[in-house]
Amino acid sequence: MAEQTRREGGVHPVDRVLPPGRMIAYGLQHVLAMYAGIVAVPLILATAIGLPQEQVVYIINASFFMCGVATLLQAVGVWKFGARLPIVQGTTFASVTPMILIGEAHGLQGIYGSIIVAGLLTVLAAPYFSKLLKLFPPVVAGSVITVIGISLMPVAINWAAGGAGSEGFGSPGNIGMAFAVLLVILAITRIFRGFVGRIAVLLGLVIGTAAAAALGMADFGTVGEAAWVRANLPFHFGPPEFYLIPIISMTLVMLIVMVETTADILAIGEITEKRIRPDDVARGLRADGLSTAVAGAFNAFPFTAFAQNVGLVRFSGVKSRFVVATGGVILLLMGFFPKLAALVASIPLPVLGGAGLVLFGTVAAAGIQTLSRVDLTDNRNLIIVAVSVAFGIIPAAVPDFYDGFPEAVRMIFESGITAASVAAIVLNLAFNILGRREPEPASTADAATHAPEPEEVL
Numbered sequence: 223m224a225e226q227t228r229r230e231g232g233v234h235p236v237d238r239v240l241p242p243g244r245m246i247a248y249g250l251q252h253v254l255a256m257y258a259g260i261v262a263v264p265l266i267l268a269t270a271i272g273l274p275q276e277q278v279v280y281i282i283n284a285s286f287f288m289c290g291v292a293t294l295l296q297a298v299g300v301w302k303f304g305a306r307l308p309i310v311q312g313t314t315f316a317s318v319t320p321m322i323l324i325g326e327a328h329g330l331q332g333i334y335g336s337i338i339v340a341g342l343l344t345v346l347a348a349p350y351f352s353k354l355l356k357l358f359p360p361v362v363a364g365s366v367i368t369v370i371g372i373s374l375m376p377v378a379i380n381w382a383a384g385g386a387g388s389e390g391f392g393s394p395g396n397i398g399m400a401f402a403v404l405l406v407i408l409a410i411t412r413i414f415r416g417f418v419g420r421i422a423v424l425l426g427l428v429i430g431t432a433a434a435a436a437l438g439m440a441d442f443g444t445v446g447e448a449a450w451v452r453a454n455l456p457f458h459f460g461p462p463e464f465y466l467i468p469i470i471s472m473t474l475v476m477l478i479v480m481v482e483t484t485a486d487i488l489a490i491g492e493i494t495e496k497r498i499r500p501d502d503v504a505r506g507l508r509a510d511g512l513s514t515a516v517a518g519a520f521n522a523f524p525f526t527a528f529a530q531n532v533g534l535v536r537f538s539g540v541k542s543r544f545v546v547a548t549g550g551v552i553l554l555l556m557g558f559f560p561k562l563a564a565l566v567a568s569i570p571l572p573v574l575g576g577a578g579l580v581l582f583g584t585v586a587a588a589g590i591q592t593l594s595r596v597d598l599t600d601n602r603n604l605i606i607v608a609v610s611v612a613f614g615i616i617p618a619a620v621p622d623f624y625d626g627f628p629e630a631v632r633m634i635f636e637s638g639i640t641a642a643s644v645a646a647i648v649l650n651l652a653f654n655i656l657g658r659r660e661p662e663p664a665s666t667a668d669a670a671t672h673a674p675e676p677e678e679v680l
Contacts, residue, residue: 235541236307236494244417248540249548251424252310253556255581256528257566258381258574260285263313263523271325279560280458281521282567285313287454287557288522292513293550296506296527297543305506307490308546310531311513316478316637317524319629324468335462337518340472344480344511351480352504358488361603361654362610362646364592366485366639367492369614370529371586373638376618378578381571388571396572399439403430403576420538423577430573440570448564454557456519472524474633476514479526480507481643486527489585492592493532494541529639533581536588602653606646614642 240248261282268278292311299306317337324333358366382400383392390396407426411419418425434440487506491498506527514524535541556563598604616623617638624632635641 234494234496236496236543238542239544240540240542245542245545245548246552247417247421247424248538248542248545249550249552251421251427251538252531252534252546252549253552254427254566254569254574255423255530255534255577256310256312257569258571259312259315259528259530260289261567263315263318266318267321267325267523270322271329273330277330277459280452283452283557283560283563284454284458284521285523285557286553286563288513288517288520289313289525290550290553290555290557291516292509292525293553294547295513296509297547297550299505299509302505302508303512304509305487305490305502306543307487307496307502307506308494308531308535308541308543309486309490309506309527310546310549311510311525312528313523314475314479314482314526316482316526316633316640317472317475319636320468320471320475320633321523323629324465324471328463328465328468330459331461331463332465332468333523334457334459334518334521335464336468336472337524338462338515339464339469340476341511341513341515341518341524343473344476344514345508346511347480348507348511349504351484351507352500355484355498355500355503357647357650358484359650359654360592361596361606362643362650363485363488363492364589364596365607365610365646366589366614366643367489367592368586368589369611369642370485370489370639371533371582371584371589372611373614373618373642374529374533374578374582374585378575378582380575381578382575383572385571395437395439399430399434399437399570399572400576400579402433403427403573404579406430407577407580420540423534423537423580426577427569427573430576431569434570434573439572440568442565442568445561445564445568448560450561451558452560454520456521458521462518471633474630475524476511478634478637478640479510479514479524482529482637482639483507483510483527485639485643486529486532489529489532489588490527490535493536493588496541529585530578530581532588533583533585536584537581606649606653609649610642610646613645614638617641 264278264281289312296304296309296311321333324336380386382397384390384396403426406429407422410422410425431440483506484503487503510525596603617636624635
């Protein structure tokens with residue numbers, strides 16, 4: 223078996239502990255690849271509901287701190303919590319619109335009350351949801367993983383142009399910097415092997431930031447203004463408030479998060495050649511729920527697995543979950559030391575965009591690799607892939623496509639990952655499971671009916 227042949231000394235690469243220096247470098251690379259996603263959600267929410275600047279800064283620091291806690295829980299694991307895979311946890315964008323609506327009606331206390339309850343309900347639902355793993359055979363998993371990468375590409379493209387709505391968006395300077403970083407990463411990957419080649423993204427970000435600073439494109443003024451130390455105290459904005467409709471709304475968000483996290487766990491299993499069982503998914507979803515509930519107490523927002531870091535695992539080839547745990551420790555420190563968080567946040571978006579083009583593309587490539595084991599000469603499988611990928615691309619291609627629909631519909635289908643998952647699962651049930659009239663070719667039948675087995679699920 224592939225999983226067995228890649229073990230060294232009886233230890234799977236996922237469980238391997240690397241030398242401290244390399245762990246720190248690889249962990250920092252993960253942090254730099256995902257920091258913008260952590261900052262974005264508080265900034266969007268703050269703008270929408272009119273939070274003062276000091277509250278925004280506090281929430282951003284709280285988000286770094288809780289991302290570290292959530293990542294450690296997911297990667298290291300405690301009892302029945304944590305998938306024990308190289309998964310980085312970050313704030314989910316699926317929660318933004320519901321939180322804005324809740325915040326406008328009930329303020330931050332109403333937001334945090336709904337987050338706490340929804341997180342706890344996710345913990346209770348995790349073992350039941352994990353039993354749906356059989357609904358993710360290769361034709362479904364491959365389609366969804368491909369869409370994860372494709373749906374992230376507009377994010378990288380916007381970063382490369384300077385950030386949507388920013389002054390100078392799409393300027394030759396911004397785009398030139400992004401492509402320069404991309405070329406640096408490609409050159410390092412091509413020329414160097416071993417450790418240096420594996421930190422190509424980190425080196426690209428460092429070199430790009432230094433170049434941007436020399437050209438006056440980077441602003442480090444916020445580093446001097448940030449405090450040295452700040453503790454993240456629970457219920458900083460007051461005790462949580464609980465309202466039925468906000469709780470229902472946030473619970474629906476967490477249902478979407480469970481679908482996305484399941485897809486990311488399958489993607490990581492594919493990349494690391496790690497056997498994925500329903501228990502692994504259940505532990506991962508419990509970690510999502512628990513970290514979300516705790517986040518509501520510690521002034522942060524709901525969590526999910528960050529897909530950009532799935533791409534980094536694929537690109538770097540570093541599969542150790544303890545590398546990701548090291549990244550979690552760095553995130554914790556960023557939460558305690560605002561100057562460190564400000565330094566990381568000073569990386570210009572065009573620099574991050576150049577790296578994102580590589581990372582997000584590798585996620586899509588991992589999905590294509592999974593689909594290579596599916597019999598696409600069977601028109602039923604071909605239709606499943608085609609339609610699910612189409613549904614997944616709609617929100618990225620035309621963001622306002624579902625604006626005329628009720629909020630419940632928009633919450634599901636405005637996430638390309640969730641839309642692709644729903645389409646692929648329903649079509650696979652209709653074409654390959656329910657009312658099947660003729661036997662499938664061996665490879666497809668095996669894939670569709672033996673989902674829990676490692677090489678076949680992923």
